[in-house]
Amino acid sequence: MKKIVTLLMSIAIGVATIIGLAGCSDKKTSDTLTIVWYPNESGGDLEAARNEIGDIITKATGKKIEHMLTTDYAIAIEALANDTAAIGFMGAEGYIEAHTKNENVIPLAIASGKSGTVDDAVYYSWISVPTENQDEYKKDGNYTLDNIVGKKMSFVSNSSTSGFKVPTSGIISYFSKQDKWKDLTKDDLIQGGSDKFFSDVLYGGSHQGSAVNLVTGKADVAAFCDANLFNYVDVVSGKMNEVGTVYKIKDNAAEPFNEMAGKKFTAITSTPVLNAPFVMNTSLISEADQTKLIEAFTSDETTNNAKIFLPKDSTEKGFFKKEGKEKFLEVEDAWFDPIRNM
Numbered sequence: 001m002k003k004i005v006t007l008l009m010s011i012a013i014g015v016a017t018i019i020g021l022a023g024c025s026d027k028k029t030s031d032t033l034t035i036v037w038y039p040n041e042s043g044g045d046l047e048a049a050r051n052e053i054g055d056i057i058t059k060a061t062g063k064k065i066e067h068m069l070t071t072d073y074a075i076a077i078e079a080l081a082n083d084t085a086a087i088g089f090m091g092a093e094g095y096i097e098a099h100t101k102n103e104n105v106i107p108l109a110i111a112s113g114k115s116g117t118v119d120d121a122v123y124y125s126w127i128s129v130p131t132e133n134q135d136e137y138k139k140d141g142n143y144t145l146d147n148i149v150g151k152k153m154s155f156v157s158n159s160s161t162s163g164f165k166v167p168t169s170g171i172i173s174y175f176s177k178q179d180k181w182k183d184l185t186k187d188d189l190i191q192g193g194s195d196k197f198f199s200d201v202l203y204g205g206s207h208q209g210s211a212v213n214l215v216t217g218k219a220d221v222a223a224f225c226d227a228n229l230f231n232y233v234d235v236v237s238g239k240m241n242e243v244g245t246v247y248k249i250k251d252n253a254a255e256p257f258n259e260m261a262g263k264k265f266t267a268i269t270s271t272p273v274l275n276a277p278f279v280m281n282t283s284l285i286s287e288a289d290q291t292k293l294i295e296a297f298t299s300d301e302t303t304n305n306a307k308i309f310l311p312k313d314s315t316e317k318g319f320f321k322k323e324g325k326e327k328f329l330e331v332e333d334a335w336f337d338p339i340r341n342m
Helices: 002-028 044-061 073-081 092-101 131-137 161-175 207-215 287-297 333-340
Strands: 032-037 064-069 087-089 105-111 122-130 152-155 200-203 221-225 233-237 246-249 264-274 277-281 309-311 320-322
Touching: 032 044, 032 073, 044 064, 044 287, 073 087, 073 092, 092 105, 092 161, 092 277, 092 333, 105 287, 105 333, 122 131, 122 161, 122 207, 131 264, 152 161, 152 207, 161 207, 161 221, 161 264, 200 207, 207 221, 207 264, 264 333, 277 287
Parallel strands: 032 064, 032 087, 152 200, 152 221, 309 320
Antiparallel strands: 087 277, 105 277, 122 221, 122 264, 233 246, 246 264
């Protein structure tokens, strides 16, 4: 009887192992890879840019591509963490959340800065106000955060790096020096109310959505970034990404700005943020394909692809501009520690 039980147990374990290995193998040998996109990159005007990224992946791996569009940061993060999506493009905060939930989610590549290195691989988080009200946020001729207290504030999502994590860290750092706000925390900024730091707090769901909240008057102050707004705005005065620069919605701006041409806002803060990574879920991608993807993203062919890195005078919509030696670079998880430690 003992021999029979032992034999049956051995068979059961063997079958379970085979099933487990088959399941793992099936995931990595699938002929389709799903790319999940944040709401910022899910708009119809960016379809060509998404497809160009998909083409790079298909050419490198031979896999078909499915684009998973989202309306919520959390959906995109969960898709990567729960093995629904193989590749994503997200801010550092979203990547950190996904990696914490699933250590198989790791960086694939980031866009470099103008130098072609990680030294200036940053974009900018803005806290902005309507230009007609900009003087309310000045003290001794300089822009200040003092008067944002009690205002209606718009963030992007509490999983957004430049649309929440960085601006709230900046607000806390600034106000915690004052006795009244010395115990201010992120939790105090998530919701508004008569007894709160802000009278009301809105979430745009995307950087575009947060900007819409500002220019339509739903919010007095809003946080969003340059990387998701450059397709829709022109500089009216000042220089791109400087404090005090005035921006205007373009006359031919695509949705959601198509009925807001000419609306102006002023950036009263502009904070550099580590560039957003493309990430990959290694439980869904073989080691060979992981290597191929890194090689494809960092190749000269991709670097010189004008549909990926848009020339300055380009009228196309995309994710990255070519203002110098921009290209994709491979980075390790530890590169995002400054955001992780905020």
